Structures are given as structure tokens and as C-alpha cells.
Amino acid sequence: MKMEGIEGDASVGGAGRYTLNPMRINSEDILFCVDVDAESIVEMKTAGITRLDSIKQAILLFVNSKLSINPDHRFAFATLSKSASWLRKEFSSDVESTIAAVRALSAASVYSGQADLTNLFRLAAHEAKKSHSQNRIFRVILIYCRSSTQPHHQWPVNQKLFTLDVMYLHDKPGPDNCPQAVYDALVDVLEHVSEYEGYIHESGHGLPRTFFRFMSMLLCHPQQRCPQDDCDIPKPLMKKSAELANGKDNVHVSTTSW
């Protein structure tokens, strides 16, 4: 994936030395778009917990973390079935209202059949203009749950008004599904629409812990990101000698699990 450092910190990550450039960054308006197709209530590996349950938890953890970094970030919520629609339209930095929105998340009882992201991008572009006028940047975090339905859209090229991150939860690959194709389609979408470097993570393990870990990596401020391939966080906090001697304790989750 290519890096698109249009404004803000353009320092190189990974191989290059990190520099904190004295360039102002903006507070974020973040729109969570949660896939509520019937596949969102597939159980995680932990019994009794569905993907949607984990998503609700993950959102609460994310919002709390993000606000502790900067209490000026704000959040709103939408859902995706065939297309996207608002769940909570007003952007707010109030945790209570996030809790209320998350409680209102519920899955559709039927399979949606398709996933058209055009309306999501339309909503996002509209809101992004408002955010920009308030000196904020706009980000969409799409949490997608379908193992065989590739998302599609009709978004024009060069309309990059917001950053897009994707978290993809899916079943293990098998003869009846195609999560790899879906993943590739999501990568294409991200590269097509995202203003700053967008991040995409996927998990087919069904472990909430892995999901939360990936969500934490999405906490990165878009204006201070490095290319995803150069991402080296979270760093394990362990004594140097232990790290050398005991490689297996270094939990480094790989990005693909095919």
C-alpha cells in the first residue's frame, strides 16, 4: 500500500529515524461504521460472545483510549447492511453518548446480500467538509464481518476527503468462502478513498484479544502515521536479555493468517 502523506508529519517510519516535526495536527472526527449483517452475530472463539458483542467492547475501549490521548476527538456511528445508514449522527466526545450508541447496535436478522459503500462515502464526504471547516480531520473506521461478500462502491477517483481504516473479522478460509478476495477488495477500497495512510487489519481466529490488539493499532493519528508495512507497534516491554533468549514470548501477530 502506498503512503499518502499530504499534510502534516511526513516523517519516515520503520527503517528511517523517527522525527516529530513541528507541524500542527488536528483533532479527529471519527465515524465508526459497523457491519450489522447476520454474519456479525457469528460467535467468537470465546463461547457466548458474538462478533457484535466484541465490536461493542472494542469500540468502547477505543473511544476511551482515544479520549485519554486527546479529549477533543469526537465520534459518531453508522451501520452497514446493504448500504450504510446513521446510528448516531452527532459527533461527540462524551463517553456516555458512545455507550448509548453502542448499546443501540443490533444485528439484522437476515443476510444483506450485498455491501454497497457508496452511501457511506457520501455521508463521510459531507461530514468531512464540516469537520474541515472546524479545523478537524475526518476518519471512517469500517468494521466488516462478511466472509464471502466483497464490498463495492461507485466513488469517484481523487475524492479523498477522509481517511479510511478497516477492521475485517471473518471465518477461517474454506471451500465455501473467500475471505482473501474480500480482504483484497477492502484493500482496494482503502487505497481508492483514503486521504492519509489508511490501515487495514484482519482476523479469522475469533479471539477478542487479537481483535482488540488490532483496534489499538488504529489509534494512530492519521497525520502522524508511517506506511502500514513499517508499523512496529506494539513494542514488547521486556528486558533485553530476555528478548534475546526467549523469542517465543514476543507475541508478534502477523498480518496475514492464510
Next chain:
Amino acid sequence: MSFDGFPPFISAQLHYLINHFHEKIKVEQVSSGGKTYAGGLDRFTLHIPYCLDYVKWDIIYNAEFPFASPDIIFGPEDEDFHPLHMTGSVGEGGSKFRNILSDWNHKDPTRLLALIQELRDQYMAYQKKRVGEVDDDRLTFEISTICSREGIEMQISSGAEKPKEVKFAVPLMDMNINKMVHGFPWRHPQKIYLQVIYPVGKKYSSTPSPPRLKLMSTAELGALFSIEDVKLPSWLDGMCMAEYLPHLEESLQKQVVESVSLIDVRRRFIESLTPLFGRPLEADPVFCGKATFLASSGSFVFLVHFLISTQFPKQRPAVMLQSSQHISPQGIPKKSPLLSEYPWSPRWEASQMAERIFDFLVDESLNFKRFCNESQPQH
């Protein structure tokens, strides 16, 4: 701020005032004058910044008679403030004020701002006149030496219990502080003021006591340096403001320049953390006062917040850990207390500071992990 409950014409004027006045005005004590409340809210008190304090003026509209200009009630100490009757060099101002009232157009949202600005100018002139009339030789002398400085505001304060005092708000330093910090840090110009309070006495005593001095600044300057930490030069016997102010300004100038250079010292520190802690999730690029990293201990993933004060490196950064995986039933994330009990020396290289903090956190994170898991099992 929303002004629900006001009729639209009042709300429009109030909004315009708040958004366009050059300083922050507070609106309090909102109420309705009408018996039935049907017209809506039409009375409030404005707290208007003046002389590093506030003057409180009650603004009284009448929701049922919108064409009339509002009445204004000034504070009890200002019984003698009659803007309609101002004469002398400010007579022109008096008539300007009369014109604003007689030409009142309730549909024009800019009117309240025009009114308040004019009144404040009148108030400043009124206070200046009162201070000039004070029978105190020393004060008269002081005023004559500094009144050429731009932007000074003054105020006489007295009450039944208090002795009469004259307060000056003296803006300091012509420096454009905003331009000195990279990255366009502030929307509004940051300023430093000296507040000088003289007791009013009848006779010029042989050893006049020094006035009470206090440095004050616009609130956001705190990100650069703390005004409370500035040590005021001493006021020597027999000094006057004209002598004292240049001393103070020279010393403040040095302080501001040093504070600006300390930003980069903090910047280098944050950068030195990255080989050990990875790229930060987010770091303050303008004042370099905070940075948050993502770390792990086994499969436990957590945030590491660094808070770096303007006293760095004399003062070590405070660190706080926050779980990215645990949350209480009330929706509150698990956090550690502020940690700062680690080995520290301001003379170390940044890389050594980073290593010492890292080693400390290796151990501390195990404690924190235990704490998080005890109250709630990890997902």
C-alpha cells in the same frame, strides 16, 4: 455555547457578541423578565474582561417589546458611570453611545457588540478620569510616566471594608510570542500582563511601600511556560514603574526565549523514546508536552502516556499506563496512577533517559498487568 430559550433576535445578537468580541465574555444569570415566560429569556449578566478582571453588567431586554434597546445596569461601585453624559474629551464618545441607542435595530445582530464595545471604551475613559483625580502625589507621578504605554487599563476599587486602591493592567513586551513557536500553536495572540496595585494615600510618605505586583497571562501560554514560575525582579526602594518595567520585560524576554528552546529539548526526548517504544500513537508536535505509545507485555497490550512538563529535564516526565483490553462495568478504562519513581538525572543523554524509563516500565507493566487481571480477567 447554545442560547436556547432566547427569542431569535436576542440570541443572534448575543451569539455575534460572543464570537466577535476580542476577548472571552461570559454570560450568566439568564432569566426572563416577563410574568408569563411566554416571550422567553431576555435578561442576563455579561462578565466583560477589564483590567485583568471582569466587570459585570446586567443587560435587560424586553422580549415583548423587541424594538426597544436593552437597558444596562452597571455594578454598584460604578454609580458615577454615566455614559450618556460623558463630556470633555470623551463627549464625542457620549454622543456615539447615544446614537447607538437611538438608532437601535433589533434585527441587526451586530448591535449588541457595537453597544458593548462602545460602553467598554467609555468605561475605560471613566476609570482613567477617576484615577487621574485621585489625591495621591506618588500615584499621579506614576501615571504620568507610564500613560504613554499602549493598552494600559486602570481601575479604582474601593468598598466599605476595603481601602481605596488603584489597579493597573500593563501589557508587557512587544514580542509576538505566537510567531516564536513553530507550528502556529495558538489561534489568539498570547500576552503577558503585569498587574500593579497601589494603595491610595493622601501624603507622599518618605518611604512609599512597593505596589503589589502580579504577573498574569492569557491561559494558553501555560503550554509554553508557567507564569507562576517566573520570579519577579525586586522592587527597589524609591523605584517607579517607568524604571521597573524595562527590567521586568528584559527578564521576561529571556524567559520566553528559553522556554521556546526547551520545546525542542522535549522534542528530542520524545524522539529518543521511539527506538525502544516504537512510533507514538500520537505526540504533541507543537509543544511536545505529551506522547502516547502502544506497548505489550506478553499478550497484554496497553497504552503508555508520557506527560512532559515545561520544567523538563529538571522535572522528570510522569508516565501513566492504560489497558487497551480492560474496562470496568461502568465503562471506565483501567489506568495506573502517575508513575515517576524511576531513576533520573537531568544531565543524562536523552537515550539514557529513555533506557532507564524503559527498564522501569518493564517491571511496572507486570504489576499493572496483574492489577488489571485481578479485578477482571483479560479477554
